[in-house]
Amino acid sequence: MSAYLYTWNPDRWVWSDQQDAIFRVNNADQYDMYWSCGNTKRIEIGDLFFLMRLGVEPKGIIACGYVSSQPYYLPHWDEEKALEGKLALRTDLLFKVLSETPIVSLIYLQDKYPDRSWTPQASGFSISDEIAQELFSLIQSNRNFSFVSSDKRDIQLFAEGKAKSITYKTYDRSAIARQACIEHHGYSCSVCGFNFEEAFGLLGANYIEVHHLRQVADAGEEYMIDPKVDLRPVCANCHRMLHKKRPPLSIEELKNIITQSIRRTIVV
Numbered sequence: 001m002s003a004y005l006y007t008w009n010p011d012r013w014v015w016s017d018q019q020d021a022i023f024r025v026n027n028a029d030q031y032d033m034y035w036s037c038g039n040t041k042r043i044e045i046g047d048l049f050f051l052m053r054l055g056v057e058p059k060g061i062i063a064c065g066y067v068s069s070q071p072y073y074l075p076h077w078d079e080e081k082a083l084e085g086k087l088a089l090r091t092d093l094l095f096k097v098l099s100e101t102p103i104v105s106l107i108y109l110q111d112k113y114p115d116r117s118w119t120p121q122a123s124g125f126s127i128s129d130e131i132a133q134e135l136f137s138l139i140q141s142n143r144n145f146s147f148v149s150s151d152k153r154d155i156q157l158f159a160e161g162k163a164k165s166i167t168y169k170t171y172d173r174s175a176i177a178r179q180a181c182i183e184h185h186g187y188s189c190s191v192c193g194f195n196f197e198e199a200f201g202l203l204g205a206n207y208i209e210v211h212h213l214r215q216v217a218d219a220g221e222e223y224m225i226d227p228k229v230d231l232r233p234v235c236a237n238c239h240r241m242l243h244k245k246r247p248p249l250s251i252e253e254l255k256n257i258i259t260q261s262i263r264r265t266i267v268v
């Protein structure tokens with residue numbers, strides 16, 4: 001099994017659903033997300049990845065897990081380049097560990113392995129077995145981040161299941177869809193306007209739930225989701241209320257209910 005270094009620079013790409021990703025990884029839920037792999041085409045399903053936060057302090061390894069797709073082309077992650085029609089090579093990554101702050105600092109790595117570049121311009125740098133082993137055991141021995149490792153076969157099965165269809169059932173929990181929804185609609189609740197960061201400060205920054213206007217259980221056939229049309233960011237309270245009915249209330253219906261109950265309160 002090979003290992004690769006992927007990079008993330010918060011100044012260059014906004015990771016809109018990172019908070020939800022942390023929540024899911026911490027709850028042993030599956031989070032997989034596409035990530036640029038530079039020009040490296042030899043990456044294989046089941047390879048190990050380490051994600052390095054660069055550009056903005058604190059710098060260091062914030063995540064690790066397994067590569068869960070072959071490299072493939074998507075529109076460039078840099079919006080300007082995407083508008084010029086440029087493509088960039090990606091692989092999907094299945095996250096096993098994800099932390100807001102580094103688990104292994106950049107300074108530690110630079111001290112210990114000074115011959116190696118730890119701040120590459122692009123993702124997809126191959127890591128030697130020796131270093132991969134050390135990084136792996138550093139993370140495994142940290143009681144906040146140890147995880148159950150998977151073998152290549154597990155990841156292949158996961159990748160096969162995922163590749164069958166990017167349709168409703170598989171796509172609805174996908175990070176890609178969430179990311180697109182939040183990029184378009186933002187972090188405030190579509191029903192009541194509640195914003196977690198305004199209410200909770202840093203703790204609530206970049207947090208929001210995502211609601212599917214078309215209900216999973218009621219969808220007869222599988223279909224593609226358009227994140228802008230089919231998904232809405234909602235706060236936890238409104239989300240619960242939407243699902244008191246099946247099929248769920250529409251955003252408009254719940255807005256009306258809130259307006260009416262406010263009126264009633266004022267009258268009383």
Ligand SMILES: [Zn+2]
Pocket residue numbers: 189190191192193194234235236237238239
């Ligand atoms: Zn709300």
Ligand SMILES: [Zn+2]
Pocket residue numbers: 210211212239242243
């Ligand atoms: Zn929902």
